[in-house]
Amino acid sequence: MIVNKIMECTRIIYISRLQISFTNHFITKQLGNILTISNHNNRADDITGVLIFDSSWFVQVLEGQRDKVWSRFKKIEQDPRHTDVMPLDMSMAPGRRFGQWWMGCAERNSSTEDVFARYLKDGQFQPDKMQSIELLSLMIDLSEYGLRRAVGT
Numbered sequence: 148m149i150v151n152k153i154m155e156c157t158r159i160i161y162i163s164r165l166q167i168s169f170t171n172h173f174i175t176k177q178l179g180n181i182l183t184i185s186n187h188n189n190r191a192d193d194i195t196g197v198l199i200f201d202s203s204w205f206v207q208v209l210e211g212q213r214d215k216v217w218s219r220f221k222k223i224e225q226d227p228r229h230t231d232v233m234p235l236d237m238s239m240a241p242g243r244r245f246g247q248w249w250m251g252c253a254e255r256n257s258s259t260e261d262v263f264a265r266y267l268k269d270g271q272f273q274p275d276k277m278q279s280i281e282l283l284s285l286m287i288d289l290s291e292y293g294l295r296r297a298v299g300t
Contacts, residue, residue: 251294
């Protein structure tokens with residue numbers, strides 16, 4: 148008898164603040180590096196996800212096997228490019244929502260501002276005052292709009 152095992156999928160959503168000492172130029176340059184490394188590492192561990200960046204915040208979702216997602220989050224937590232890392236939700240998901248990206252990225256800029264505008268609080272992007280479901284909705288909206296990928300992926 149063949150038994151179909153449903154693949155476990157854990158989703159973690161976290162936010163963090165951009166390290167103030169870094170310039171926007173440095174962070175913009177680093178986004179390419181982050182995507183390249185994330186795509187390589189996530190592919191090896193079968194983790195998928197999305198990273199959102201604006202001038203002050205990172206918001207990220209990771210999906211995959213629970214122990215691998217948690218291990219990756221703990222490594223990300225130590226990255227000196229951000230601070231105040233706050234996990235907002237870690238739960239089982241019925242499937243991957245961002246399965247087509249080892250790591251997709253959306254930056255807040257003039258071409259994504261209309262999407263971000265629907266999620267502003269008092270005219271500001273304040274993910275620390277948003278519920279995880281709102282952040283997930285933002286990431287879904289941005290993914291439908293189009294996400295940046297690392298070169299060569």
